[in-house]
Amino acid sequence: MADPLALPGLDASRVAIVHDWLITDRGGERVLETLCQLFPGATLFTLFRVPGTQAPAIERMKVKSSLISGLPLVRKIYRYYLPLFPRAIEALDLRGFDLVISSSHCAAKGVIPASGARHLCYCHTPMRYAYELFDDYFPPDKWAGLFHVAARFIMSRVRRWDIASSTRVGRFLANSANTALRIKKYYGRDSIVLYPPVDTDFFTPPATVTPPGSYLLTVSALVPYKRIDRAILAAARSGIEYLVVGNGPERRRLERIAPATTRFLGNVGRSELRELYRGCAAFVLPGEEDLGIAPIEAQACGRPVVALARGGAIETVVEGETGLFFNEEDPASLAGAIDKLGTFEFNSAAIRAQSLRFSRQIFEERLRELTTEFWNERQC
Numbered sequence: 001m002a003d004p005l006a007l008p009g010l011d012a013s014r015v016a017i018v019h020d021w022l023i024t025d026r027g028g029e030r031v032l033e034t035l036c037q038l039f040p041g042a043t044l045f046t047l048f049r050v051p052g053t054q055a056p057a058i059e060r061m062k063v064k065s066s067l068i069s070g071l072p073l074v075r076k077i078y079r080y081y082l083p084l085f086p087r088a089i090e091a092l093d094l095r096g097f098d099l100v101i102s103s104s105h106c107a108a109k110g111v112i113p114a115s116g117a118r119h120l121c122y123c124h125t126p127m128r129y130a131y132e133l134f135d136d137y138f139p140p141d142k143w144a145g146l147f148h149v150a151a152r153f154i155m156s157r158v159r160r161w162d163i164a165s166s167t168r169v170g171r172f173l174a175n176s177a178n179t180a181l182r183i184k185k186y187y188g189r190d191s192i193v194l195y196p197p198v199d200t201d202f203f204t205p206p207a208t209v210t211p212p213g214s215y216l217l218t219v220s221a222l223v224p225y226k227r228i229d230r231a232i233l234a235a236a237r238s239g240i241e242y243l244v245v246g247n248g249p250e251r252r253r254l255e256r257i258a259p260a261t262t263r264f265l266g267n268v269g270r271s272e273l274r275e276l277y278r279g280c281a282a283f284v285l286p287g288e289e290d291l292g293i294a295p296i297e298a299q300a301c302g303r304p305v306v307a308l309a310r311g312g313a314i315e316t317v318v319e320g321e322t323g324l325f326f327n328e329e330d331p332a333s334l335a336g337a338i339d340k341l342g343t344f345e346f347n348s349a350a351i352r353a354q355s356l357r358f359s360r361q362i363f364e365e366r367l368r369e370l371t372t373e374f375w376n377e378r379q380c
Contacts, residue, residue, distance in 0.1 A: 001057070002037035002364050007099070007375045012041030016097035018089075020106040022049035022058065023075050026221065027293035028124050031175075031196050032103045033057050034364055035122075038371070039101075045092045047085060047107065048074050066092060079249075082129075083154050086110060086161045099375060102169070110165035120374050121169040122194070125179050125290040126186045128225065130159040163187060171374050173367075176291040176312045192370060195315075197363035198296045200355055202270065205302035205348050206278050212303075215241040216338065217280035219273065219294040222248030227287030227308075232258050233331035238338045240281070245273065277301035282323070282341055285313055286334060292316060293358075299323075300355035302348030306337045316358070320344065322351045 004012070017039060019032050036044065036057045044061040048069040052059070066088040068074060068081055085107040094100060095114045102108040105124035113119045163186060172191035174180035180191045216235055220226045228244060232254060235242035242262045244254075255264060268276070277283070283298035283305045291312035295305045299316070305323035307313035317323040324344070326337035 002034055004040055005038040005368055005371065007372060010098055010375065012039060013043075014096065014098045015039045015042035016045055016094050016100045016111075017042050017061075018045045018092070018100060018102040018104070018108045018111050020104060020108045021047045021078065022054055022063070023078070024221075025053060025055070027196055027291075028103060028105055029054060029058065030199075030293070030360075031122055031124070031363075034197060034360070034367060035101055035103060036061050038364075038368070043097070045094070045111070047088055048078065050075055064092070082158065086158065086165070101371070107162075109169055110161065112168060118375060118378055119168055119170045120173065120371060121171070122173045122175070123179060123183055123191065124175050124196075126182050127158070127162050130155055130162055131182075131186060173370060176315055178311045178315065179290045182290075194366055194370065195358050195363065196291065196293060197360035198293055198300060198355060198358040200300045200352075200359045203274055203277065203297045203300035203355075205352060209348070210278070212281045213279040215243050215280055216282055216284050216306075217243050217245070217276055217298070218284045218286070219245040219276075219297075221246055222250040222254060224250060225287055226250075227329075228254055229257060230329070230331050230334060231284045231286035232262050234286070234334035234338060235284075236261060237331060237335040240338065242284075243276065243280070245276065273297075274301060277303055282306050282338070284334070284338075289313060295323075296355050296358050299351045302352050304341070304344075304346045304351060306334070306341065308334075316354075318354055322346070322354045 017035050033055045044063045047066045049063060049065050068084060068088050071081060089107045089110045090112050092111055094111060097114060098117050100113045100117055100119040102121045104121055106127050109121045166187035172183050172189055173194045174183055174191040175196050177193050180193050183189055183191045218231055222228060236259045243265060245265050245268055247266055277298045278301045280303050283295055283303055285292055285295050285305060285307035288308055288311035296316050298305055299322055305317045307317050307323060307325055309325035309327050319325055324337045324340055326333040
């Protein structure tokens with residue numbers, strides 16, 4: 001657990017941490033957990049939350065939510081409230097806070113700091129659905145006619161707000177070089193790359209050397225851009241069992257197209273997840289990720305990764321040493337990479353060594369340095 005960070009001339013109670021929402025426990029929440037450990041006296045602001053869904057360090061924080069928390073069925077249909085996010089995040093009252101740290105993949109970076117306050121943003125990604133992934137979230141065949149036109153109109157307004165509100169950030173930290181390029185593309189801002197923390201102390205290889213398992217594994221939210229359907233079809237082509245951990249709005253559709261060799265496990269506990277990593281033949285990353293923490297967890301357990309050669313994967317996977325890439329965005333290309341797995345003799349220790357570049361300790365130390373540096377620049 002990280003020790004609190006003391007900054008010169010800053011009372012801990014005058015720190016505000018802003019996170020998009022608190023209903024899931026994924027990679028972004030690992031960053032948030034460290035922030036809450038560094039500033040346990042801070043106030044945590046969010047659009048909406050479900051108590052009991054987060055790590056203890058987050059749950060014990062003083063939390064203030066927006067009015068969206070009171071809207072009907074917010075946990076299930078929060079995506080439909082997206083047009084309300086800009087106004088809701090701007091309505092959060094940050095008066096009296098001298099340092100604002102946002103953890104943002106959607107709207108959190110759009111908060112309005114008090115006059116004279118400093119705003120540091122850890123950006124997991126610019127808002128995906130407002131830019132290149134719009135058609136994945138709002139496919140024309142499902143959002144036909146006026147509904148699709150309305151979605152485009154609303155998203156264009158959200159996109160303009162997203163770009164304009166980026167000027168409220170004093171400095172951006174990016175979770176990968178891939179994300180840094182997108183921050184530059186959409187916001188016109190430079191950023192510092194700080195890879196998110198991976199619990200390499202927990203995710204470890206088995207105590208005794210074991211041969212590779214007989215199944216492929218993916219751990220993911222089941223949403224369109226993850227391209228789980230591509231992996232389902234590729235695994236079927238290769239005739240290998242495929243296990244999918246995670247839930248999301250795509251699950252029913254994916255289950256309809258999946259053969260009997262694909263199993264959906266839903267959400268699992270950390271210990272069970274570790275055993276699944278340890279026992280797989282390889283972890284499969286079928287779509288482009290901003291970075292991708294699950295593939296690093298798999299490597300921490302000594303297992304290779306098969307990934308699309310785009311996005312964050314090229315920063316975390318070493319071709320031929322810790323995994324294999326496929327280049328074309330289709331099941332046949334992925335199946336070809338899966339079939340090549342048996343021709344490589346991967347070294348578990350070397351795979352794990354790659355994962356240690358992303359350890360929680362390295363993240364925490366660098367975050368301390370960057371936050372202190374940013375705060376001390378206020379007098380310059």
